[in-house]
Amino acid sequence: MVFEYAPAPESAAIVDVRPSYGLFVGGEFTDGHGEPFKSVNPADETVLAEIARADEGDVDRAVAAARTAFERVWGPMPGAERAKYLYRIARIVQERSRELAVLESIDNGKPIRESRDVDVPLVAAHFFYYAGWADKLGHAGFGPDPRPLGVAGQIIPWNFPLLMLAWKIAPALACGNTVVLKPAETTPLTALLFADICRQADLPPGVVNIVTGAGDTGRALAEHPGVDKVAFTGSTDVGRQIARSAAGTAKRLTLELGGKAANIVFEDAALDQAVEGVVNGIFFNQGHVCCAGSRLLVQESVAEELLERLKTRMATLRVGDPLDKNTDVGAINSAAQLARIRELADAGEAEGAERWSPPCELPPQGFWFAPTVFTGVAQSHRIAREEIFGPVLSMLTFRTPEEAVTKANNTPYGLSAGIWTEKGSRILWTAQRLRAGVVWANTFNKFDPASPFGGYKESGFGREGGRHGLEGYLDA
Template sequence: MAFAYAPAPESRAVVDIAPSYGLFIDGEFREAAGGKVFKSISPSSEEVLSEVAHAGGDDVDAAVKAARTAYSSWSALPGAERGKYLFRIARIIQERSRELAVLESLDNGKPIRESRDTDLPLVAAHFFYYAGWADKLSYAGWGPDPRPLGVAGQVIPWNFPLLMLAWKVAPALACGNTVVLKPAETTPLSALFFADICRQAGLPKGVVNILTGDGSTGAELVAHPGIDKVAFTGSTEVGKAIARTVAGTDKKLTLELGGKAANIVFDDAPVDQAVEGIVNGIFFNQGHVCCAGSRLLVQESVADEVLDSLKRRMATLRVGDPLDKNTDIGAINSAEQLARITALADSGEAEGAERWAPACELPSTGFWFAPTLFTGVTQAHRIAREEIFGPVLSVLTFRTPAEAVEKANNTPYGLSAGIWTEKGSRILWMADKLRAGVVWANTFNKFDPTSPFGGFKESGFGREGGRHGLEAYLNV
């Protein structure tokens, strides 16, 4: 008999969500100049969580001016003093981690186990890490007195709202820059809670400004002449538009865009360990991960064994309430994203690939998609070429390491890859040949604030995290 899990929901009582939120400009919340608002909806229940101000051109201008005014005093602070503020923010995040984890799962749809055990610890770790760098910039390798750039305009996605904020805000502040940040339209709440954390930490007014809104707000921010540096994480399509906007200006730019990562399993890999890595690689955060291992390349001689084990493991995955601690796969972030995932999965069937998904009952309200894999996939299939950004895995086979490299690199993307083998020499040989910014060996989706992350080709340029993450915010 199957083991039955009783519901174990995390309490929502730890989060006090206000009925409405304004823009965070110059240390205060204010209404949008045009009075425009939009609703933030919980993807698991479709309930309205809050009404949020929609920033327009006047609001962007006010936020950039506030950041510019604050820059003169913030950049003049000794690094050790800036570090104290970052340490304070990190400790407050730790103290409020349960509250923030529940908020993230409500607003984003990801399982509470992931937001609680992965996202929030990493958010705090990034602020702690860059707090330590704030007074050591002259030892980072960019000269004895590296200078900040000025005002950074940062646009972040909806898949890791608070973590992507930390990736961008922490190094920018450590280097002496001020920030105007635009969170995703579907997940604005954790950024607004972070604004409150900035006030709680006593951060000087104007150092961090939060503008909520849709793509038009982000476009206004990127194009504003008062911005010195643009950092964007999101789709390749939007990244290309931003690059066109910035071209011909003096603005510095870093882009972390889409991916179509290959997770490569050799015949000598430990199958059970590899299957766990495959599941983590594509079903973590509902597949809403730019570096997701969405293409499984498995050596032909062990393909049947790996697939049988993978299907058994997928049959144990629990899809449902993100606040339930037993949930493995939560809700798709929006109706729009669900429609894209569905369309691409349907195209896989239409083009002849064989679709399989475990039997699972999906909730009647909200946005849901069952974990799915496709076999019989060729490199000509859309599902093998286009980023699905959902819990859909395409399975291809190979015979030799050289063939695996050729298939893995046959993509316009180059963000990440995974290698599963017992041979260290093969790992090093493959890693040298793979055109990917991050290559994991016998693991997947492992992140650390000390390690740089970024891509090649249409996955963007620049690095975030580690010492390398400082360079994007320094005049070097």
């Protein structure tokens, strides 16, 4: 018997989306001087709001406001006083959690269940966590009297708009820096709502500034001579450009870039548990996750059985309205990203891999892609080498642990990996040999504010989260 779920929509009425939004500079919303652009709901392609575009002059104003706030207010402020503001922000995030979750799902396309249960709680947790560090920086292991760097220019992606904001702003403020943040052009709305939260928390003007725009705005911020630190999360190609622009300057740099994570399933793994981890690893947030487990490496002896169970589980995934609480896979964030996913999926078929998706009725409007798994994948295939950033899984097999490690490390990226086995010794043996910044064992996509996150090779450098996340914002 098949049970059908009745629709369980979350109301969008809790969010008051304004027709237009300005920049947030010096504690006030101001006009931008570039050509405004539109933020679109990816689930139905309706226009949500018109967004101001910051030009170089606007970035100048934001950096100047941040510098003034740093020198006069925030930098000299005792850490215990800064902590009070961070605690206040965390509490307001909790109080407005439903509003933030709904707005995130409308603007980004991710299921409300993920926004509500994962993203927003982690946002509050990061501000609470770093509030606790604000008056203890001398005990963080970076010298007895570490100092803030000054003005941090921060550029965040569209896959976790509010969470990436928290990952960057919370440690920067705890260390005494001020911030100019540029959200992704397709998902600016929760960052602009966060600006309102900063005002509600009575954060001193200029401590947090938000400039909206596309690549030109981000470039102006990253290359601005008044910025002391650049923190970027996004594509490896843009990360290279930022690294080149910072070379030869005194700017500090943290880059969290792409990934092509391996999820390794050994023959002694609990297969049902592993299947849940595989599904969570690649279909969470529509695969729009830099650390997504997009390469599934399965020991040959259990490959057929695991694939059968995986297909059965994929057939239960519900694709549709992001505001429906029963939805598992929401909308792809943009038309451009959907085109990229389709291109790589088509390349997988053209190169000889076998493509499978469960029967899935996609909505007629919006940007949608059915959960997909490829078998018969070779390491030379584009789908095994390039970051797809969508709900597409490539399955490969291995015979020995040594082969599993070799295949897992055969990538220019090194952000994350997963290991599934009942043997603790095998977990430790494998983890020591994987060239990945984060390795999960018998789980996947688990995050905690106290745990550092970052990569090797083309996945970037520096760490965000935990005590390690303070280092990039301190001049020891």
